[in-house]
Amino acid sequence: MRSVHVSEITRNIKEMCIEANYHLTKDMENAFKEAVKKEGSPLGKQILEQLEENLAIANQDQIPICQDTGMAVVFLKVGQDVHIEGGGLADSVNQGVREGYIEGYLRKSVVKDPIKRENTKDNTPAVIHYEVVEGDNIEITVAPKGFGSENMSRIFMLKPADGLDGVKEAILTTVKDAGPNACPPLVVGVGIGGTFEKCALLAKYALTRNLEKGSPVPYIRDLEKEMMEKINHLGIGPGGLGGGITALGVNIEIYPTHIAGLPVAVNICCHVNRHVNRII
DSSP states (O other): OEEEEHHHHHHHHHHHHHHHHHOOOHHHHHHHHHHHHHOOOHHHHHHHHHHHHHHHHHHHHTOOSSSOOOEEEEEEEEETTEEEESSOHHHHHHHHHHHHHHHTTOOOOOBSSTTTOOBOSSOOOOEEEEEEESSSOEEEEEEEEOHHHHTTOEEEEEOGGGHHHHHHHHHHHHHHHHGGGGOSSEEEEEEEEEOHHHHHHHHHHHTTSOTTSOOSSHHHHHHHHHHHHHHTTSOOOGGGSSOSOSEEEEEEEEEEEOTTOEEEEEEEEOSOOOOEEEEO
């Protein structure tokens, strides 16, 4: 049994909130470079180059990539041989978010009540997803999620008879309906299977997967490539102003489901697809 003090969790969460908002992952940077090469529209290429410049400035000056620094989404894979001491796990995560958003001068966007709309002033609470796994480590993924793209996400409760064609139509419909509102070029996370809430969680987690690593399931990997191609033929383009690069990546996760259902969730993310992963 390995003991981990909550102060270590808080420190890592604080650092990860700042890191995720100041820097994109290497696979996202590479996706931008490839997009600039492939974009045929002069205006689209110009927009992509401006977005790259924005990334460079944020990195150099240590400031947020985007003014919407998101609601903190935290995935925790906690080893069953870990003993957390010194306080509660959720409290330590929220303290890390609190410190990160205050010390990093990140915008506080969370309201205490969804109807009364009073700001909590420290971007807490985070949305925390827990999973107990083998081992004595804690794997943390922090993924701040902006709501311009979050608002364009969808869940479809398809019938089994809708099949793969229904899944494809759901993905394309979501992207078409999002249009320019989700700040393209996009990263599209898709969850297929499970239940109403499980497919949404899969779609959210899909956004944190390295864009250079396709699904380990061959037919899903082919589907990712097909959807990427079809999305980029919609003509929405960078900034929604036309062009051949509407998406930088499509990641799809699947899970077993009930004989009577085919749940599909599409979680849209803007070009600022932020996430940081650490193991402690």
